Amino acid sequence: MSDGARWSAGAVARTLGISPTTLRTWDRRYGLGPRTREEGKHRRYDDVDVAALRRMLELTGQGISPAAAATMARGGAGPVPTVHDFVRASTQLDAPRLGRLTTELVGALGVVDAWESVLMPFLVELGERTIDDGGGIGVEHVTSSAVMSVLHRVGDPLEGGRLPTLLAAVPEELHTLPLDALAAALAERGCASRNLGARVPPSALMGALDVLAPQCVLLWAHDPVLARLAPVAKVAARTPVLLGGPGWHRVPLPFGAQRVHSLREAVDVILTHSGRSS
Numbered sequence: 001m002s003d004g005a006r007w008s009a010g011a012v013a014r015t016l017g018i019s020p021t022t023l024r025t026w027d028r029r030y031g032l033g034p035r036t037r038e039e040g041k042h043r044r045y046d047d048v049d050v051a052a053l054r055r056m057l058e059l060t061g062q063g064i065s066p067a068a069a070a071t072m073a074r075g076g077a078g079p080v081p082t083v084h085d086f087v088r089a090s091t092q093l094d095a096p097r098l099g100r101l102t103t104e105l106v107g108a109l110g111v112v113d114a115w116e117s118v119l120m121p122f123l124v125e126l127g128e129r130t131i132d133d134g135g136g137i138g139v140e141h142v143t144s145s146a147v148m149s150v151l152h153r154v155g156d157p158l159e160g161g162r163l164p165t166l167l168a169a170v171p172e173e174l175h176t177l178p179l180d181a182l183a184a185a186l187a188e189r190g191c192a193s194r195n196l197g198a199r200v201p202p203s204a205l206m207g208a209l210d211v212l213a214p215q216c217v218l219l220w221a222h223d224p225v226l227a228r229l230a231p232v233a234k235v236a237a238r239t240p241v242l243l244g245g246p247g248w249h250r251v252p253l254p255f256g257a258q259r260v261h262s263l264r265e266a267v268d269v270i271l272t273h274s275g276r277s278s
Helices: 009-016 020-030 047-061 066-075 083-091 095-109 111-133 137-152 177-188 202-212 232-236 263-273
Strands: 165-169 193-195 216-220 241-244 257-260
Touching (some): 009 020, 009 047, 020 047, 020 066, 047 066, 066 095, 083 095, 083 137, 095 111, 095 137, 111 137, 111 177, 111 263, 165 177, 177 193, 177 216, 177 263, 202 232, 216 232, 216 263, 257 263
Parallel strands (some): 165 216, 216 241
């Protein structure tokens, strides 16, 4: 139990229902430990320290990554926008609110956690609603535009030499918001990219390779029929090629091509190819 608003590590662990090892890891890795140390005594947690740890547990329980949750817990951040918040704003075609929600979300969690914990589930739900009622195309367009505008503001790092990565959608592919999320996530880590966007013809892609000579290429495909139109083998013969999106499921991959299954994985692999640490 507490001792005049001072808690031992063991008391904190028992109260929160976590192991002492987890408590030590959160202290060492994320700075969620006692803020003060008394000379010659064991470190003690005060009530503010314990409140931050409770917040950490709540956020990780919502699916937020430990790193993002720790940042929020240390800063005492307020409620993070939820999927429900985005759905409500989108059905009202409230583009300004969608922009504000996205800005708050990315500011609180960072691009990767914002995308994987809220934005992607929201977009999936939005797509399912569009299929069900057939009248949500306008909602999708307003939503995509609002989210995209925020992602584009994350930054545009200097290349500082050879371009780390080239991003492109396969021929006739129109679903490209994940490419904007990837570009923003890389920018957040100081890694430059060039995004060719939607419906990139094979000739345009190969021409961009000639001009930019990137360290790797990521091709996005939502539709497997369109994925087969991409010159993957030609690209892979010149530079490592990463394949993102559900369109690559069951598509034979040539040597030098690698599927990435999440935004986080794509960022990690691209940073590795560019000689940066993730």
